[in-house]
Amino acid sequence: MSGKKKKPDYVVFNEEDEKYDAALKPYATDLAAPVITTNDTAAWKNSNINKVNKQIKAKYDELRAEYDALIKEFEYNNLVYSAKFNFEPVVGEVYHLYKNKEERPFLSIIAPAECSFEHLGSFRLNADKMWESL
Helix, strand or coil: CCCCCCCCCCEECCCCCEEEEEECCCCCCCCCCCCCCCHHHHHHHHHHHHHHHHHHHHHHHHHHHHHHHHHHHHHHHHHHCCECCCCCCCCCCEEEEEECCCCCEEEEECCCHHHHCEEEEEEEEECCCCCCCC
């Protein structure tokens, strides 16, 4: 220490600036200052974590349902397009998918009530050339 007298610990003095700067501190510097309390953020975090998790799960379930519907649509289209048929299907018309005696699928315009083959499903060709299950 040079010739300067050290201030007591309860006096807030900035030796670099040689100023009393207690009012500039972001924390309490004497016993008369208000008590600093920290907010309980754990409850807020837990509440919001639950809300966010529910939102994410709801979005996941929604996307999962869309994915399952898309896969089902793909499988129907794959099944119908791989079936045998000797005509060009017309958009908007209903067709019926059957299994023949060799267990191979074929597409027909004949209704299930008028046919003795195993009925696999009825489908309509939409404007996008995709088969919709009825």
